[in-house]
């Protein structure tokens with residue numbers, strides 16, 4: 001592999017297991033020469049996340065529940081002590097209650113709405129706030145979005161609204177962070193079989209039907225997303241910020257799908 005990210009340090013949030021997009025990105029960053037720290041959501045996930053981190057020689061593997069300002073601050077302090085400065089921050093985190101991810105969007109509860117927005121949207125802002133003092137000039141921040149931000153995807157419901165807010169956050173954060181020479185972008189990935197995706201009612205059907213619509217008629221993998229993440233981290237994308245980069249085989253450009 002090329003050393004596109006040689007001598008760079010990355011922190012990747014959202015590793016739940018070997019299927020996680022965060023894990024695909026952490027592995028690819030490491031293959032491209034970066035020193036990668038990883039974070040996972042609470043001790044229940046430690047037994048999966050720690051061996052994964054160790055397998056890429058990670059020396060920083062920390063639990064951080066992003067719904068807690070105290071945990072975010074504590075882990076940022078540890079990262080400061082461990083790395084001093086970092087170059088890349090990857091946010092691959094989302095959560096909505098399972099019963100919000102089926103049926104009518106208007107059934108969304110206040111509590112469910114707030115939880116989805118807090119964990120899937122505000123957490124990006126909270127992480128940027130906490131890590132901004134230690135991100136080097138030329139650095140890159142990225143988050144993960146989905147087409148449901150832009151168009152209606154059945155059952156995606158409150159997560160679609162959350163992803164729209166996440167993409168808007170990316171633009172505001174890109175403006176803020178541009179002042180210190182740091183870029184902020186989103187990757188909008190096509191459907192991938194992960195833990196988070198399995199919570200969306202009808203995901204299997206969407207996953208199967210995806211290849212009938214996308215011009216590149218194959219399902220998206222975490223490696224596909226990780227390749228785009230390496231690009232968005234590297235200097236190859238040094239003038240790209242505030243963007244949503246689709247990694248979806250062109251699914252989003254199709255207006256009306258043809259019959260096969």
Ligand code: NAD
Nearest residue numbers: 014015016020021041065066093094144191192194195196
């Ligand atoms: P995943 O389940 O592997 O990752 C989601 C992560 O969010 C998990 O690591 C989970 O522990 C973490 N998380 C949830 N609540 C948290 C909290 N309170 N604190 C810290 N972490 C918390 O699934 P994934 O598909 O890899 O999801 C990663 C990102 O990619 C999400 O933003 C998701 O919406 C997005 N995405 C996924 C797909 C897909 O089809 N899988 C498509 C487009 C975008």
